[in-house]
Amino acid sequence: MEYLNELNTPQRAAAAHIKGAMMVIAGAGSGKTRVLTYRIAHLIDNNVDSFNILALTFTNKAAKEMKLRIAKMIGEGEARNLWMGTFHSIFARILRTEADKIGYPQNFTIYDTQDSKNLLKTIVKELGLDDKLYKTNILYGRISSAKNNLISPQAYLNNTSIMAEDKSNARPRIGDVYIEYAKRCYKAGAMDFDDLLFITNVLLKNHPDVLLKYQEKFKYILVDEYQDTNYSQYLIVKRLAARYGNLCVVGDDAQSIYAFRGANIQNILNFKKDYPDYNLYKLEQNYRSTQNIVDAASSIIVNNKDQIEKKVWTSNPTGEKIRVVKTGSDNEEGKFVANDIFETIQNEQMSNEDFAILYRTNMQSRSMEESLRKLNIPYKIYGGQSFYQRKEIKDLISYFRLIANPKDEEAFKRIINYPKRGIGATTVDRLTIAANNNDVSLWEVVENPLKYTSGLNQGTTTKITQFALMIKSFKVKVEKTNAFDLAEEIARVSGISRELNADKTPEGISRAENIQELLNGIKEFCDEQATDENPLVTLPDFMLDVALLTDADSDDPEDNDHVTLMTIHASKGLEFPHVYIVGLEENLFPSQLSINTRTELEEERRLFYVAMTRAEKRCTLSYAMSRYRWGQLNPCEPSRFIDEIDSKYLDESLANKNDIPKHIQDMGGSIKGDSNPFRDQSFLNKYKKQSGQKTYTKKPSSTPAPHKPAIPANLKKVTASTTGNFAAPKDIITGVQVRHERFGKGKVLNVENGKATVFFPTSGQKQLLLKFAKLEVIG
DNA sequence: CCAGTACTTAGGTTG
DNA sequence: TAAGTACTGG
Numbered sequence: 001m002e003y004l005n006e007l008n009t010p011q012r013a014a015a016a017h018i019k020g021a022m023m024v025i026a027g028a029g030s031g032k033t034r035v036l037t038y039r040i041a042h043l044i045d046n047n048v049d050s051f052n053i054l055a056l057t058f059t060n061k062a063a064k065e066m067k068l069r070i071a072k073m074i075g076e077g078e079a080r081n082l083w084m085g086t087f088h089s090i091f092a093r094i095l096r097t098e099a100d101k102i103g104y105p106q107n108f109t110i111y112d113t114q115d116s117k118n119l120l121k122t123i124v125k126e127l128g129l130d131d132k133l134y135k136t137n138i139l140y141g142r143i144s145s146a147k148n149n150l151i152s153p154q155a156y157l158n159n160t161s162i163m164a165e166d167k168s169n170a171r172p173r174i175g176d177v178y179i180e181y182a183k184r185c186y187k188a189g190a191m192d193f194d195d196l197l198f199i200t201n202v203l204l205k206n207h208p209d210v211l212l213k214y215q216e217k218f219k220y221i222l223v224d225e226y227q228d229t230n231y232s233q234y235l236i237v238k239r240l241a242a243r244y245g246n247l248c249v250v251g252d253d254a255q256s257i258y259a260f261r262g263a264n265i266q267n268i269l270n271f272k273k274d275y276p277d278y279n280l281y282k283l284e285q286n287y288r289s290t291q292n293i294v295d296a297a298s299s300i301i302v303n304n305k306d307q308i309e310k311k312v313w314t315s316n317p318t319g320e321k322i323r324v325v326k327t328g329s330d331n332e333e334g335k336f337v338a339n340d341i342f343e344t345i346q347n348e349q350m351s352n353e354d355f356a357i358l359y360r361t362n363m364q365s366r367s368m369e370e371s372l373r374k375l376n377i378p379y380k381i382y383g384g385q386s387f388y389q390r391k392e393i394k395d396l397i398s399y400f401r402l403i404a405n406p407k408d409e410e411a412f413k414r415i416i417n418y419p420k421r422g423i424g425a426t427t428v429d430r431l432t433i434a435a436n437n438n439d440v441s442l443w444e445v446v447e448n449p450l451k452y453t454s455g456l457n458q459g460t461t462t463k464i465t466q467f468a469l470m471i472k473s474f475k476v477k478v479e480k481t482n483a484f485d486l487a488e489e490i491a492r493v494s495g496i497s498r499e500l501n502a503d504k505t506p507e508g509i510s511r512a513e514n515i516q517e518l519l520n521g522i523k524e525f526c527d528e529q530a531t532d533e534n535p536l537v538t539l540p541d542f543m544l545d546v547a548l549l550t551d552a553d554s555d556d557p558e559d560n561d562h563v564t565l566m567t568i569h570a571s572k573g574l575e576f577p578h579v580y581i582v583g584l585e586e587n588l589f590p591s592q593l594s595i596n597t598r599t600e601l602e603e604e605r606r607l608f609y610v611a612m613t614r615a616e617k618r619c620t621l622s623y624a625m626s627r628y629r630w631g632q633l634n635p636c637e638p639s640r641f642i643d644e645i646d647s648k649y650l651d652e653s654l655a656n657k658n659d660i661p662k663h664i665q666d667m668g669g670s671i672k673g674d675s676n677p678f679r680d681q682s683f684l685n686k687y688k689k690q691s692g693q694k695t696y697t698k699k700p701s702s703t704p705a706p707h708k709p710a711i712p713a714n715l716k717k718v719t720a721s722t723t724g725n726f727a728a729p730k731d732i733i734t735g736v737q738v739r740h741e742r743f744g745k746g747k748v749l750n751v752e753n754g755k756a757t758v759f760f761p762t763s764g765q766k767q768l769l770l771k772f773a774k775l776e777v778i779g
Numbered sequence: 780c781c782a783g784t785a786c787t788t789a790g791g792t793t794g
Numbered sequence: 795t796a797a798g799t800a801c802t803g804g
Contacts, residue, residue: 086794088794137789196794260792361791383793420780567793591791591792629790
């Protein structure tokens with residue numbers, strides 16, 4: 001094939017391999033994506049049916065891009081038949097198809113981390129455990145790693161070493177939490193992220209016919225970033241490949257950075273045990289970076305003990321030395337980076353997209369973005385809280401979820417009283433008890449409150465019934481209504497739109513905009529998915545993968561005129577001409593939590609290796625002598641990783657400045673104040689205008705409110721006490737106009753049990769207790 | 780029931 | 795710091 005000539009010798013050998021097992025060890029920047037793409041094209045050229053190829057990538061974005069490249073080589077029609085995506089999205093799809101075999105609804109919900117943690121919190125409460133001891137994060141981590149090692153709840157309880165470990169940590173009942181958690185997820189028709197892999201294993205193990213079906217379908221399997229697969233993923237691949245053995249894995253042990261979520265580097269090292277006849281290809285020539293960068297990175301990674309022998313080299317020019325920069329504080333660090341980018345753009349005619357700022361932790365983005373914003377440099381922060389995790393988005397989506405899957409407990413709890421409809425914590429507790437006692441879902445209780453509950457008063461029962469009627473009215477439309485139309489109706493009828501539109505604070509406006517953006521996204525999705533044979537795209541169609549989407553997936557490739565800010569983890573696989581690695585300080589990078597064991601420290605070192613090898617032309621390392629942490633200015637010292645680089649590759653002229661000037665040292669508070677752009681609202685407005693909603697991915701809820709004329713507290717008090725003329729409760733009847741000290745004018749919709757339901761045009765519908773709320777009858 | 784305030788506590792990387 | 799929980803007055 002002609003295109004194979006565009007590859008170097010080992011690349012070509014790997015791409016031309018057709019049958020049998022193979023492993024590609026690909027150094028950073030050595031063209032592994034190219035090999036994967038060409039190999040798939042080559043397979044199809046050699047009469048492999050594109051329907052029979054499965055490619056598992058690390059992100060959905062990587063899959064999309066690879067598909068695009070393959071489409072250019074072999075045509076769009078063929079490329080469309082390829083199965084490409086992350087483990088999670090591919091197997092979620094298969095699990096939906098086979099849902100009935102494992103007792104899940106086809107529309108099962110995917111619980112995200114937040115849903116899982118909320119459920120764990122509930123369970124800890126219900127089991128009467130001490131939440132100081134049984135912390136959500138610990139439980140989540142324990143259960144997650146159990147699942148990733150295919151340890152079921154029962155196996156967990158039977159495993160003496162695990163139980164002993166929990167006991168010695170004074171948490172002997174984690175196993176009970178795990179059992180209950182698994183039960184509740186199942187009852188809710190929900191899978192968490194780890195279940196998507198765990199239950200796939202269960203499916204393939206217990207249903208030989210299903211296994212055979214997918215073995216026959218996926219005769220050729222490719223796995224990218226194999227060093228970051230965990231045991232559960234390893235076993236799925238092994239099962240699927242067992243019949244034909246056409247398995248190609250690609251990875252780099254030096255870039256294994258996901259051990260914390262169960263990734264097992266042994267999967268690479270053990271490949272030859274499972275596939276003794278495999279072929280090994282090593283890609284060692286780096287095409288990405290200058291010689292200095294390649295050599296400096298190599299000088300770091302040799303400090304690690306365990307690795308596959310390889311020599312990464314390049315024929316690129318020597319290039320510049322790696323700059324090491326010392327700054328006084330995290331804010332100064334931000335200023336330095338922003339200024340440096342600004343000057344480089346001016347002096348070297350670079351564009352914004354040529355720059356990336358990489359950091360160890362998401363919180364470090366703050367000082368960077370403040371400085372960039374001051375210089376009007378457009379930027380985009382990837383990661384952190386994603387669009388779909390924002391409260392307002394999750395709230396609306398919870399309606400969609402409950403409609404698609406009425407058993408979804410976490411969705412139910414989010415929306416039963418949002419927007420406020422007078423169904424408070426007490427009532428929800430009662431419903432929960434009724435649901436548990438009768439072994440039915442919360443939804444079933446709400447559908448039939450008289451059957452399952454006792455002691456609910458008439459008013460509450462009415463409200464519950466109204467809620468159930470509303471959800472039902474959506475449910476009857478779900479299969480015959482376009483997703484966008486129904487979503488819009490839900491936002492309106494549920495009261496979410498009204499609630500958000502009433503909030504005129506900047507945060508509130510931003511939340512309303514986000515809802516609009518979600519609706520736009522659904523519209524776009526409908527337009528994309530609709531076909532001539534199947535013009536109707538329903539809400540459940542849209543919901544299938546929503547939980548698995550990340551920021552990078554919704555990235556608009558047309559709109560990349562911005563500096564990229566992301567964690568090093570998120571930068572894996574990417575490359576930029578100019579890279580700034582910031583916060584190179586002890587206890588930050590390497591992280592304080594990783595310096596106690598050799599394996600964890602080695603992973604931090606690999607992370608540093610990944611960071612440096614993202615750079616093509618120039619790599620800048622920076623550290624600050626002091627840094628804010630939880631509102632406190634703390635002293636810092638440079639990272640040991642800087643010392644590990646052979647100094648002949650370094651330019652340390654910017655690291656030998658004098659120590660922090662005295663006036664900065666003494667003025668911890670003013671450093672912070674000085675860099676807060678929100679003091680001046682024009683910054684916010686200017687920024688919004690310039691880069692728009694799309695570029696500004698930081699969650700709006702954390703945006704400090706700019707100055708706004710607050711109602712002076714004393715004036716408020718005067719109003720309350722001078723209004724005087726409070727109505728006797730008997731005057732408050734349905735239909736009358738009233739005034740409330742805080743909510744203003746409103747109309748009484750209903751009165752019962754000493755409570756009034758009042759609609760206020762400015763702040764929506766409220767439930768008010770007549771004995772407290774000072775309502776004045778007007779008009 | 781609601782909303783404002785006082786207090787606690789986490790602290791890292793992701794699909 | 796900032797997010798989340800517990801408490802309290804209307």
